[in-house]
Amino acid sequence: MSAQVDRFVHDRLPPAAQLPVFRYELPELQLPDQLNLVEELLDKAATKGFGDKPMLRSPQGTLTYAQAAVEVNRIAQVLIEDLKLVPGNRVLLRGGNSVAMALAWLAVVKAGLIAVATMPLLRAKELGDIIEKAQPVAALCDGRLLEELAIAQREHPVLATVVAFNKPDADDSLSARAAKKSGVFQACPTASDDIALLAFTSGTTGKPKAPVTTHRDVLAMCQTWPRHVLRARSDDIVVGSPPLAFTFGLGGLLVFPMWAGASVYFPDAPFTPEGLVKLINEVGATICYTAPTFYRQMAPFVRQHGMPTLRISVSAGEALPDATRQLWKEASGIEMLDGIGGTEVFHIYISAAGADVRRGAVGKVVPGFTAKVVDNQGNEVPRGTVGKLALQGPVGCRYLDDPRQTDYVKNGWNYPGDSFVQDDDGYFFYQARADDMIITAGYNVGGPEVEDALLKHPAVAECGVIGKPDPERGMIVKAFCVLKPGNEGNAALVKTLQDHVKATIAPFKYPREIEFVPALPRTETGKLQRFKLRQPNTTTS
Incomplete structure (x- = not known):
């Protein structure tokens, strides 16, 4: 029975017909109808033998x-x-x-x-x-x-x-x-289906979506990827860069260590690549979470300083290029633990570790989930064929009062918006995002949100924003701007517009590259054709 007196979120959940199928086949996913995830992970730590073990570490103690x-x-x-x-x-x-x-x-x-x-x-x-x-x-x-x-x-x-x-x-x-x-x-x-958190994500439109996550969802996820793939131990010390405001960070840097009885180290200052390598050595960290871009930047410092205590390096948040995986393995001796997940389902659902890693692949579906690659009608395509990923598991998408629910959930399946190929052995190979999301250095940026910020500057008449492939960050935010008469498109204006965006929305969303163009490609009805902006050597007119 629900203990949540304020029914604001419960009353704004999607109707039953728009919900995904939830699967609880594994024995460890049979959770009671009443549970509080903090009571399970923290209050019961003593009965599991973790009471006197370190949990939260920092320079202060x-x-x-x-x-x-x-x-x-x-x-x-x-x-x-x-x-x-x-x-x-x-x-x-x-x-x-x-x-x-x-x-x-x-x-x-x-x-x-x-x-x-x-x-x-x-x-x-x-x-x-x-x-x-x-x-x-x-x-x-x-x-x-x-x-x-x-x-x-x-x-x-x-x-x-x-x-x-x-x-x-x-x-x-x-x-x-x-x-x-x-x-x-x-x-x-709380009931197991009472709400624990709303984890906002901007999506491709810049309008925030609020995936709803229950107490059951969080504890069920502890029984999937952490149990079967990560396999953390109670003597592990975890560090990493993803914010606790992201479910990637919340799981990796709080919930999953607590489930294992491990500890997390939170430094006082933001990480630099060299600083993270030094911190791992100073505190004896054994598990690290960060994005591929950061691992690539860390690699030369690993060669310089060594990193003897680290045993698991988890990469997520953006696609892991094989070149980065091999560079990291060469520098550290560690096979990267790659994974793909999403805010809508809390964390990772396709992954592989250690001997199960196959070069170029993200991994296999995590126990507790089922996934397939389908065509536009939802029919599974032959192995080796590009299609859209569809999955089911013990968690699934429930947006708070949002018509985009029907874009994500179709016929009981979750559609994260990624294109994949699955091989005959069940390995999934990431191809691309199926939408306009820009994923830069592990951060999600919606192009229209950046466009809106740029259009607030008096010099900008029109603009279009895309993700441009970049070897260091995976992608960068690039803006194409049409200026109002009387403004000169020069380096000084580039800097001015970049600073303007940084002051208007989160600074990491600013366009690292701005190109001034006479016009933007549009349809007859005036819709911006971003796909044309992505085409190399295309002249806009």
Whole structure:
């Protein structure tokens, strides 16, 4: 029985006819109807022998599982006792990867609230779009990131309360409030199908979509890729670059280590490629998560410094070029653990590790899932033929109140939007995105969102944005701009437009290349033909 009194999300789930088929064939996927994922992963750690083991590490010190449980309880008490939140309320989380961010996320979910984690680089406009969609009534925000959230809050008063963390000198900070609490808190008795999080993704249009993830979904995913492919151990120390606001980072750098009784190290400063190699050596890290671009940049420093403790390197977030896999293997001696997953299903569903790796392939379908390559009518194509990926498993896409649900789920199958070839042995070979998503250095960027930002500049009359292949980043954001009369398309204006985009939306979305053109290719009805912009040596006129 649901414990979530606030039914906002439950009432906006897709109708049954638009839902995917959920498959729970494996014995380990038979989960009870009532469970709270934080209670399972954290409160029960002591009974699994993990209570006194390290869980969260940072330059400031280490928290064991037992110590982290007390801190999570104190924050949950603040949420329920002080802020008067009720199960089902959405709580926006804004912060980079840190121990405080991890504790805040766990407290929100343990209290039966719904976590809405956001990227630290998002600007007020993007935060406002998320607030408008999710209707959070409270936010927990890193004290260094309050400014943009304050702007968004003024425009969206539904967000009534903001409490800062990582702000030790403030009397009203989250840590100051939590220090007054007992640390005793009973997990909300959520149903397994109660909502744990909304993980926003912009999609190709720039309009945010909110995949809905339940307590069952998260724990079911722990029983698939982490159990059968990753195989982390309780003595592992995990590091990596993906943000906790991405489900790739949330799984790899919090949930999956907790499931294994392992620990995670969160540094104070962002990574550089050399810095990550040095950190792995300093803390004795054994598992690393980052994007292919970063591994490529790390390789020369691995040769320089060595990296004796690392045993697993996980690549995801964008396609892994075989050249990068071989470069990394040559430098580190480690076979990359590649995988493809998605926010809509929380994490990785096709992968391979160690001896199961086949050159050029992402891997095989992860136990618990089934996948096939199909044509436009949903019919499976012969092996060796390019088609669209369709999959089913213990998790599946449920968008919050979004007509795009029917684009992702068709006849009970999830369609992530990727083109693949499957060989006779069941290995899947990635071909391309089936949509206009730009994936650059592991970040997803919707071209129309960048276009919208550029069009806000007074010099730009029209623009079109695409992803351009790039050996270092996989793709870069490239913009084609038509200028208004009186403006000269020169290097100075390129810099001006790039800075404008950085100030308007998240800085990583800015166009690294801008080409000034007299006109853009359009259909007779005025629709921009981005495919023509992608064609090399095409003259626009």
